[in-house]
Amino acid sequence: MSFFTSNIEFVLVETSHPGNIGAAARAMKTMGLNQLRLVTPKVYPSAEATARAAGADDILAGASVTDSIRSAIGESTLVLGTTARERSEKWPIHAPRAAAQLVMKEIENGGKVSILFGRERSGLDNQELASCHQLIRIPVNPDYSSLNLAAAVQVIAYELRLISQSENLQDTDKESELASMGDQDALLEQLDHVMQETGYLELDHPGLVRFHLRRLLLRAVPTSKEIKMLHGILRAIRKHL
Amino acid sequence: MSFFTSNIEFVLVETSHPGNIGAAARAMKTMGLNQLRLVTPKVYPSAEATARAAGADDILAGASVTDSIRSAIGESTLVLGTTARERSEKWPIHAPRAAAQLVMKEIENGGKVSILFGRERSGLDNQELASCHQLIRIPVNPDYSSLNLAAAVQVIAYELRLISQSENLQDTDKESELASMGDQDALLEQLDHVMQETGYLELDHPGLVRFHLRRLLLRAVPTSKEIKMLHGILRAIRKHL
Incomplete structure (x- = not known):
């Protein structure tokens, strides 16, 4: 500083x-x-x-x-x-x-x-x-x-x-370019699979859950590096389900 | 006023x-x-x-x-x-x-x-x-x-x-009060367990992963409702691991 x-x-x-x-x-x-x-x-x-x-x-x-x-x-x-x-x-x-x-x-x-x-x-x-x-x-x-x-x-x-x-x-944002909407969609889709496979989506209102997750992600303005990391975490999870 | x-x-x-x-x-x-x-x-x-x-x-x-x-x-x-x-x-x-x-x-x-x-x-x-x-x-x-x-x-x-x-x-703020730092810490801890149980943390630099996840969450300024939802998703995942 x-x-x-x-x-x-x-x-x-x-x-x-x-x-x-x-x-x-x-x-x-x-x-x-x-x-x-x-x-x-x-x-x-x-x-x-x-x-x-x-x-x-x-x-x-x-x-x-x-x-x-x-x-x-x-x-x-x-x-x-x-x-x-x-x-x-x-x-x-x-x-x-x-x-x-x-x-x-x-x-x-x-x-x-x-x-x-x-x-x-x-x-x-x-x-x-x-x-x-x-x-x-x-x-x-x-x-x-x-x-x-x-x-x-x-x-x-x-x-x-x-x-x-x-x-x-926001310096972290500069390290890497911001994720595209396509990147974000792909991540949410992968998360959706996980939520289905674990039964989470049956518990709640699926549409509302997806809506809130999308908003949260949009607000965070993630970089493509961060999206890749989250993808990696979800991949590791799906391997163990 | x-x-x-x-x-x-x-x-x-x-x-x-x-x-x-x-x-x-x-x-x-x-x-x-x-x-x-x-x-x-x-x-x-x-x-x-x-x-x-x-x-x-x-x-x-x-x-x-x-x-x-x-x-x-x-x-x-x-x-x-x-x-x-x-x-x-x-x-x-x-x-x-x-x-x-x-x-x-x-x-x-x-x-x-x-x-x-x-x-x-x-x-x-x-x-x-x-x-x-x-x-x-x-x-x-x-x-x-x-x-x-x-x-x-x-x-x-x-x-x-x-x-x-x-x-x-901001309409998101009105829906629910903002999550406290304690709420956010608890969520990151739960996520940490999932990453350990799935072996994700072995793949990468665990400290760096935690650092990026924390920053991403901070930037999103999540509400406590959203944190609860994320907790629910992680709980569902852990049940199936």
């Missing part, structure tokens, strides 16, 4: 409360992220930041402090800004889950991503938003949208962790 | 830091949740809790304080406990997304749900876990799993908000 962690950078812009910086570092580390940049924090370094970071003080120690967004995001190929606004005419706004997909795609293509988090009270200003390619908005209660800065960091980092793990799962 | 908000209760058990109680209230309110219960908090009420709650002090004002879990969850039909442990033999453990589906289903069926959050350092004790029907585990960095209490509240509340807003749940 190191290509993942080292190519996503969280940038906190003019944070007022050092406690939030510490809590953000902790939130990032729990989700396996470690690249933190601070743009002109109000109070930093700070004992409060270190205290709230708990065991994530290594993230703080490694955090670079700069006085401009430009230098913070200099190497990034994709810059996303977090916003509380519902609409924007100038930038596409994504929910965290969709944004996480964008981020993964960018990194898989060799890019580097910065995610900007604005001031506690006022967020990112227009000039800072102008540095962003796209925006992320966490869906909140319209009657109370006051998400804490570290809580926003936690939610985005959580979605990134989920997607980085599911992408890792 | 009022049926949603009034039937989900977050229960904080023996919280040490009042700041975390305030931050948890704020996290809940940003996601449209408002039912908070506190079981023997160490320091409460507290100016720090109120300060960290920001504008969510109404959640604090409405929070009931009790001295036992039993009275806190008395009216609930489904009790979920949050845990940092990877495995449990006694309770099914769900990821937040799957747990949110469980919660919605329970509420749609007229139930009431309590979600328990344990102490900052030690979580829920065994007796408290015994009050839970199922557990929730937020996927974290295995090298640093120290999620802040309010951050955990934020992640769970976020998933609940997403699911309460998405009307188009």
Whole structure:
């Protein structure tokens, strides 16, 4: 996962409360992220930041402090800004889950991503938003949208962790091409023979069983290697029936 | 959404830091949740809790304080406990997304749900876990799993908000609750027996076969109904071997 962690950078812009910086570092580390940049924090370094970071003080120690967004995001190929606004005419706004997909795609293509988090009270200003390619908005209660800065960091980092793990799962898919529908049909047919030979299909509603098995297989999006393995298992079973 | 908000209760058990109680209230309110219960908090009420709650002090004002879990969850039909442990033999453990589906289903069926959050350092004790029907585990960095209490509240509340807003749940998910990791493990174990009894595992690299089968199953995100069906098929096979 190191290509993942080292190519996503969280940038906190003019944070007022050092406690939030510490809590953000902790939130990032729990989700396996470690690249933190601070743009002109109000109070930093700070004992409060270190205290709230708990065991994530290594993230703080490694955090670079700069006085401009430009230098913070200099190497990034994709810059996303977090916003509380519902609409924007100038930038596409994504929910965290969709944004996480964008981020993964960018990194898989060799890019580097910065995610900007604005001031506690006022967020990112227009000039800072102008540095962003796209925006992320966490869906909140319209009657109370006051998400804490570290809580926003936690939610985005959580979605990134989920997607980085599911992408890792899909790495297996890349090893081998996906199974064709014909391959899947042949497997289900072989399984059908086994279910008939063992009497399983008499017990239940055969049509429903076949339907559920097909759906399960479709959802798994198996590779042809995996289908071959399942065929092998069924062949071994049929030899012993 | 009022049926949603009034039937989900977050229960904080023996919280040490009042700041975390305030931050948890704020996290809940940003996601449209408002039912908070506190079981023997160490320091409460507290100016720090109120300060960290920001504008969510109404959640604090409405929070009931009790001295036992039993009275806190008395009216609930489904009790979920949050845990940092990877495995449990006694309770099914769900990821937040799957747990949110469980919660919605329970509420749609007229139930009431309590979600328990344990102490900052030690979580829920065994007796408290015994009050839970199922557990929730937020996927974290295995090298640093120290999620802040309010951050955990934020992640769970976020998933609940997403699911309460998405009307188009995948139809497969609606049919049946998702299988727990324990259910999946038990199925893979049964399959392992079949592969041993038929000699399949001798043919290949057993570790690799098990690895691929587990990944395939994980990717399919099976429901417990589907797992039961697969168990039935394997049982029928084993009878005939």
